[in-house]
Every structure is written in structure tokens, then in C-alpha cells.
Amino acid sequence: MHAAEPTARQTGTLPADTLPTDTTAERGQRPQQEPAAWSRGHRLAVSVPIFIILLGILVGVSHITAVSANIQPTGQTMSMLTGDTSVTFNNTTGHALPSVGTYKVTQRYITIDAKRPSTGEIQHIRVLIREPKGAGSNRPGVVFMHGAGYGTCDNSFGDVAYSLSSAGFVTAVIDKPIWSTTDITRDYPASAKIYDQTINYLRSLKQVNAAKVGIYATSESTWISSYLLRLDPKIAFQVLLSPMVFSPRQSLGFLASQDFTLVGAHSGYQSIVRRVFDMDGTLFGLKNFDLDIEQPDAYSIPTFVAYGSKDVMTAQVEGAREILDLAHRSGNWDVTIRSYPVANHVLRLGNEADSGTGFADDYVKDMVSWTVGTAAGLEQTSERAAGTTLYQSIAVPKDLHADRGLTLYGAWIHIAMLVTLLLTLIIGIVALIRKIVFMIRRKGPALGFKYGFGGALLSLTITTLATFLLFCGGLGQVVMGIVQLAWGGAPAEDPGMMYWSWPVIQVVCTLVVWAWSRVFTRLIEVAKTRGLAQLPPRKGAIGDVVSGREPVLASKRFARVLFWVTAFAMFHVLLFFAFWGLFIY
Structure with missing residues (x-):
């Protein structure tokens, strides 16, 4: 009688298609259970403090960079001795x-x-x-x-x-x-x-x-x-x-x-x-x-x-x-x-x-x-x-002076905004090309965003940049109106965008800050699910997130870089708005 053929378990091997996918089990740990999703109240309780902190930073910048100038008295006149x-x-x-x-x-x-x-x-x-x-x-x-x-x-x-x-x-x-x-x-x-x-x-x-x-x-x-x-x-x-x-x-x-x-x-x-x-x-x-x-x-x-x-x-x-x-x-x-x-x-x-x-x-x-x-x-x-x-109409603002601190901060925030926007544009173009190539070759998701973070990032970026363009358009209309006025033209009866655009930008900026607070809340929620938002972090959690085995943002490292670079750039746009006083209500 021939000896029985050794089983796969006896040889210590498994067919390739039956390899375990739970890395925690592979390490001899108990498989991690997915915690229940947060309730709306829980999310709101986390979102509100984040919103207050972000908005407080931006409001603080607007007030710190504000410059007062005394333009009193207004409506000064000087009568002539004769009309001849x-x-x-x-x-x-x-x-x-x-x-x-x-x-x-x-x-x-x-x-x-x-x-x-x-x-x-x-x-x-x-x-x-x-x-x-x-x-x-x-x-x-x-x-x-x-x-x-x-x-x-x-x-x-x-x-x-x-x-x-x-x-x-x-x-x-x-x-x-x-x-x-x-x-x-x-x-x-x-x-x-x-x-x-x-x-x-x-x-x-x-x-x-x-x-x-x-x-x-x-x-x-x-x-x-x-x-x-x-x-x-x-x-x-x-x-x-x-x-x-x-x-x-x-x-x-x-x-x-x-x-x-x-x-x-x-x-x-x-x-x-x-x-x-x-x-x-x-x-x-x-x-x-x-x-x-x-x-x-x-x-x-x-x-x-x-x-x-x-x-x-x-x-x-x-x-x-x-x-x-x-x-x-x-x-x-x-x-x-x-x-x-x-x-x-x-x-x-x-x-x-x-x-x-x-x-x-x-x-x-x-x-x-x-x-x-x-x-x-x-x-x-x-x-x-x-x-x-x-x-x-107004007094000469004689109290204006050279403020070196304000100038240095203003130069830094403008340069930082331009650099981060340029970097975001480059990475965004690469991401678009990558997505097109993956679609043509049917290689699956090019970025692998999870939990709606990709859509949220896209909508917030478009909203922030559209607000930036509205700001530039309103300021441009003001400049054109001044040029026309300087050459003897009369101001328009309806100032239009140069008036209504400012409060609209303020409202949109506030909503954008609220939306970012919700995104960060969702990040915290998912991070807690992955065992990151605890002290100490779950063993192996950081490696699982970095490797993409248990992603918080996206399964692709390139997508995670895209998210954080874009978020950093959009925050600099908000700081740009704050510098020019858009968060003074």
C-alpha cells in the first residue's frame, strides 16, 4: 500500500489563489474589526472645533494685516475769491x-x-x-x-x-x-x-x-x-x-x-x-x-x-x-x-x-x-x-508708513501661494495624464481615492480657484473704473461686480472653510478606523496605511501626494484672501 500523498497543509504551502489577505492574521494578530461609522452628531462635534480653528486663523490674519488710515475730515472745500x-x-x-x-x-x-x-x-x-x-x-x-x-x-x-x-x-x-x-x-x-x-x-x-x-x-x-x-x-x-x-x-x-x-x-x-x-x-x-x-x-x-x-x-x-x-x-x-x-x-x-x-x-x-x-x-x-x-472728498492719509513686517509676510504668502499653485498644477496635469492612460489600458483605478476624498478635493479646488478668479475680476473692474474716471468719464450708476463680489467671496470662503473642516473630520474618522487615531497607534497600522493595504485617503501613493499638495495650496489661497482682509466681517 502506497503512502498517502502529503496534503498542502502538511507541506506548509497553499495554492496561490488562497493566500490570506488579512495582514494582521498573517502576523498572528486577531483580524481588525471595522468600527461602526460615526453618527452625524459625532461628526458635527468634531467638525465644529476644526472649523473654528481654521476660521480663527484666517480671521486673525485679516485683522493682524489690517491697516487703519485716517481719512477724516471728509468733504473738504475751499472757496475762491471770485468766479472770474x-x-x-x-x-x-x-x-x-x-x-x-x-x-x-x-x-x-x-x-x-x-x-x-x-x-x-x-x-x-x-x-x-x-x-x-x-x-x-x-x-x-x-x-x-x-x-x-x-x-x-x-x-x-x-x-x-x-x-x-x-x-x-x-x-x-x-x-x-x-x-x-x-x-x-x-x-x-x-x-x-x-x-x-x-x-x-x-x-x-x-x-x-x-x-x-x-x-x-x-x-x-x-x-x-x-x-x-x-x-x-x-x-x-x-x-x-x-x-x-x-x-x-x-x-x-x-x-x-x-x-x-x-x-x-x-x-x-x-x-x-x-x-x-x-x-x-x-x-x-x-x-x-x-x-x-x-x-x-x-x-x-x-x-x-x-x-x-x-x-x-x-x-x-x-x-x-x-x-x-x-x-x-x-x-x-x-x-x-x-x-x-x-x-x-x-x-x-x-x-x-x-x-x-x-x-x-x-x-x-x-x-x-x-x-x-x-x-x-x-x-x-x-x-x-x-x-x-x-x-x-477725503483727507490725505498721512499716517500711512512703511511697515516692514507686513511687507515680509505679504511677500511670503504671495510667493508661497504661487509656488504651491504651480506645483499643484504640475501634479494635477500628471494625474490627468495618468488617469487617461489607465483608462485606455484598462489598468484599473489610476488614483484610488477612497471614501469620496477625490471628489471632495476636486470640488473644493474648483470652488476655491473660482473664488480667486472672482476676486481678481472684481478688483480688475475697480481698476478699469478708476482709469475711466481719471480720463473724465462718469462712474457707472450700478457698480456691479466691484460691489457685490466682495460679500459673495466672503460667504463662499466661509463655506469652503466649513467644507474643509468636514473633509478633515472624515479623515480623522477613517484614521480612527484604521487604528491611527489612538495612542499608541495599532501595531502595523502606519505601515498598512503608507503601503496602501489599508488606505485612509487613497490606495495610490501618487494620489495621496496630490491630495496633500493641493490642500496645502488651497490653504495658501485662503491665507491670501485673509491677507487682503476678506475674513473681516
Whole structure:
């Protein structure tokens, strides 16, 4: 009788398809029983504290980064002495003073090499010289100074320079000195030297009286003129259009705050202004926010100041008062102020970029009359302050200052958000490709998310990014409204998205935080099921989760990386919202 064949149990082997799958049993442990799912009340009890903690962090960030600025008093006015803006003098010369159109005008170009002292950089600048034909010698001169932008001698000041030349002035319009700078890195002291170089060129001409050369400055260039007057106190007179009397931080902070209000932006968007202008620009090489320009020397010569009633960029009441105060402190009482109805920031009746857009009312005639009489040394007989009443909606926010801590945190949160979003985008694209490949090859789940975490991650990511786009859209509409306002347009009757988007974003952000708290609650619940949420963790639980044998999030390691990277990026988007004040309710 043959011996019985050994059984599989006797040989210690099992067929491949009967291998045990319970790793705990394989280790000689009792198989882990699945705990019962939490009740709704249990989940709510865990979700609420998580929600409060997350929301508390975001609300705290919003309040810590908030910047207060005193914009009181509001609705300031300054009455003029008369509504008649004409400028007259006691003419003792015995002959009529020249006016617009008295002389024909010739023009020619020269080129100067403008050297930037701080770097040695050279810009070849063209200068357009206009001269009154047949006016003889001993003529006064005017050099024009550009406002913001990239003006050239050909596309700037053409009509007003021609008008002054036709009244007997030799005028010079130059290409704006910009070198390799940008709008926010302009070198104002260097620009002042180039304008003074042009002034000295006019002084060198035979037909020009060197003691009667003045300047015509508008908007941004009135910051430069402050340096120029300190550099060259022999300048004879100055015409200032919509002068930016205060430092760039204060002037631009006022401009943005006022215009955000005028276009109807929600107060939340207006709070962004204060955070922006409390930044320490020196950390990024921006040194122009706190220029020392409020100096008596800047107004120590005869000065003509002109404002337009539709100018939404200039603090007119406080600016006029500051000019008068500084001028009087320098011993100068020869300051004439004119205010014109309907005129915008550049004293035009519309967009200066549109051809044929004229100056407001009698501005050119008044300005020419003043420069002619002043250059002739005559005594002014008209009122010093005339025109429409000056109005200023809010006070200049003079308490804005450079906050280095806020700047460092703001830079970190923006960089971190961009980096994490970029990383999420890369991993998300790889995940999409992986999913497509797995579907084509029918290899099963590409990511293996469990318990609905994949769908929750996708919906929360889409919601958060859509909210981010809504924020950008609302802020973009505010900016476009301000641009239209700056060029003389009227604000829309219905502000639309720039108003309703802010509270909508606040509500959605709160709901997103609540949704994330529910996701984390579910993670804790599943982790407890897997033996992780206990002290000490169940033996082998961590290894089972990491290996994917008993996953909490997903069976694939790539999916787990995708989840946590995306969650980290979305949290940074929420921190971004908190930085800009969206969690101040």
C-alpha cells in the first residue's frame, strides 16, 4: 500500500489563489474589526472645533494685516475769491502785452546726451525748440516737464507749447528722461538734472533772457520740480498743473482711496489700498514712496497752480493749503490758484490721448496771461484765488508708513501661494495624464481615492480657484473704473461686480472653510478606523496605511501626494484672501 500523498497543509504551502489577505492574521494578530461609522452628531462635534480653528486663523490674519488710515475730515472745500479766472496786471510798459497768436512760431530739434548720475547710463534725448518768429531778443523761456507715462517731444504739450511760443516765449519740450527705469522706479533727482540741463540750454541762446526761464510741470513731474528748485533756485517762475504736493505714498494712497469710493467699490476693496501703501518698497528696490518733497524751496518763486473740478487724482484742498503754507514760509506771496469746472487731471475736457481734445474754458488764455505778466515783472491786479470751489472728498492719509513686517509676510504668502499653485498644477496635469492612460489600458483605478476624498478635493479646488478668479475680476473692474474716471468719464450708476463680489467671496470662503473642516473630520474618522487615531497607534497600522493595504485617503501613493499638495495650496489661497482682509466681517 502506497503512502498517502502529503496534503498542502502538511507541506506548509497553499495554492496561490488562497493566500490570506488579512495582514494582521498573517502576523498572528486577531483580524481588525471595522468600527461602526460615526453618527452625524459625532461628526458635527468634531467638525465644529476644526472649523473654528481654521476660521480663527484666517480671521486673525485679516485683522493682524489690517491697516487703519485716517481719512477724516471728509468733504473738504475751499472757496475762491471770485468766479472770474482771468489774470490781469498793471501794465506799465506803455505797449500791449503779447498774447496767444501774437507771433508766428518756428520749430527745430536738437539732441542732448542725458547722463544718469547714479549709473552713468546715457539716454539720447531729442528736444523740440519752438521760437516766436520776429520777436527779437530778451525773450522769456519755458521748459516743459512730463507727467506719468513715456511722453516724447513730439506727442506732448504741442498745443500749449505752441500757444506760449506764439505769445513770445522760447519753449523746449524734451523726450521724457526714463533710462532703464519703470513707472515705479523713476529716478527723480536724475530727471531734475536733465530738465536743468535743458533750462541752461535755453539760457545760453542769444534771444533768451537767462533770468526769465521758467518751468511748466504737470502731475508726476511736480515731484521732480521740488528737486529742480533746490538744484536751481534761479528758475524764474513755475506753472503747476494738478500738482502732487505730498509724497508718493500719501498722494497715491489718497488717489486710490478716493477713486475706489467714487467708482462704487465695496469697502473691502478699499481696504486693499491701505495694505498696498503701507508696504516697505525699499525691500524690493523701490525708493520713491517716501520722497522728501514738501520743502519751502519748491514754492519760493512765482507760482501758478491750476486744478480741474473733475480731477479725481489730486488732493486739491489740502494741496492748495500746503502750497500756500510752504510758499509763505519761503517768503513768497506770489501764488495764483485757478480752478476750472469740468476739467480733468490734465485740465482737458476729455481724454488727452484723443486728438483734438481741448483745454477747459479759458485755462490757456489765463495761463499765458500770467506767464507773460510775471516774466515782464508786472504787478498782478486780479484775484489770487479764482474759479470754481475746490472740493476734496477725503483727507490725505498721512499716517500711512512703511511697515516692514507686513511687507515680509505679504511677500511670503504671495510667493508661497504661487509656488504651491504651480506645483499643484504640475501634479494635477500628471494625474490627468495618468488617469487617461489607465483608462485606455484598462489598468484599473489610476488614483484610488477612497471614501469620496477625490471628489471632495476636486470640488473644493474648483470652488476655491473660482473664488480667486472672482476676486481678481472684481478688483480688475475697480481698476478699469478708476482709469475711466481719471480720463473724465462718469462712474457707472450700478457698480456691479466691484460691489457685490466682495460679500459673495466672503460667504463662499466661509463655506469652503466649513467644507474643509468636514473633509478633515472624515479623515480623522477613517484614521480612527484604521487604528491611527489612538495612542499608541495599532501595531502595523502606519505601515498598512503608507503601503496602501489599508488606505485612509487613497490606495495610490501618487494620489495621496496630490491630495496633500493641493490642500496645502488651497490653504495658501485662503491665507491670501485673509491677507487682503476678506475674513473681516
